[in-house]
Amino acid sequence: MKEGSEFEGKLIILTAPSGGGKTTIKRHLLKTYAALGFSVSVTTRDMREHEVEGADYYFKSVEEFKALRAEQAFIEWEEVYDGQYYGTLKTEVERLWSEGQHIVFDIDVHGARDLKEKYGDRCLAIFIRPPSLQVIIERLKNRQTESEQSLKKRIKRIKREMMYENEFDTIIVNDLLDVTLKEAELKVETFLDISEEDSPTKI
Numbered sequence: 001m002k003e004g005s006e007f008e009g010k011l012i013i014l015t016a017p018s019g020g021g022k023t024t025i026k027r028h029l030l031k032t033y034a035a036l037g038f039s040v041s042v043t044t045r046d047m048r049e050h051e052v053e054g055a056d057y058y059f060k061s062v063e064e065f066k067a068l069r070a071e072q073a074f075i076e077w078e079e080v081y082d083g084q085y086y087g088t089l090k091t092e093v094e095r096l097w098s099e100g101q102h103i104v105f106d107i108d109v110h111g112a113r114d115l116k117e118k119y120g121d122r123c124l125a126i127f128i129r130p131p132s133l134q135v136i137i138e139r140l141k142n143r144q145t146e147s148e149q150s151l152k153k154r155i156k157r158i159k160r161e162m163m164y165e166n167e168f169d170t171i172i173v174n175d176l177l178d179v180t181l182k183e184a185e186l187k188v189e190t191f192l193d194i195s196e197e198d199s200p201t202k203i
């Protein structure tokens, strides 16, 4: 980790249609590179089993979210699904950069576009493309985290989100997980100009 005045924090933005597998890639990158920290978002959706407050998300009510929004606490925010809000906190980004870390974001395509617009070349915006629409729908169903109604909403949104891929810096097709993870490593190492020696945690 590099601290000090010459440190310029970068942004690694993972974006994909919902269910595109970016959470697995995010976890892998964070485990592999000590130089990376995760921007924990605020969400108003219910906490899922195994999720941890402050590690996966900051879980808030819609009222709390709106109060934060009114205070201009977010760099970007989205109503990703009807009545479900997600946002990136300014304080989160400032904290990670002040600790000398580059930041990994796991956000939807609109949020990714907003960050890219704001931070330009400081970002590597990676679109994680599922091998096909059918595969992503199957993954979402198998995850069994959604009600029938929520599943329908998500599928509708996925179809729209698949059309955004050319707006980002690079695309990774998430088919074979091992290959996907290696590809993500390569892109991150090239962008940040880091290598295995800089990453004591890299296996």
Ligand code: 5GP
Pocket: 016, 017, 018, 019, 041, 042, 045, 076, 077, 078, 080, 086, 087, 088, 106, 107, 108, 109, 110, 111, 112
């Ligand atoms: P999930 O509910 O499955 O955790 O996330 C739903 C979608 O919201 C995913 O595409 C996720 O990447 C996105 N998301 C999570 N946090 C944020 C955020 O802070 N801002 C935006 N714009 N999208 C987010």
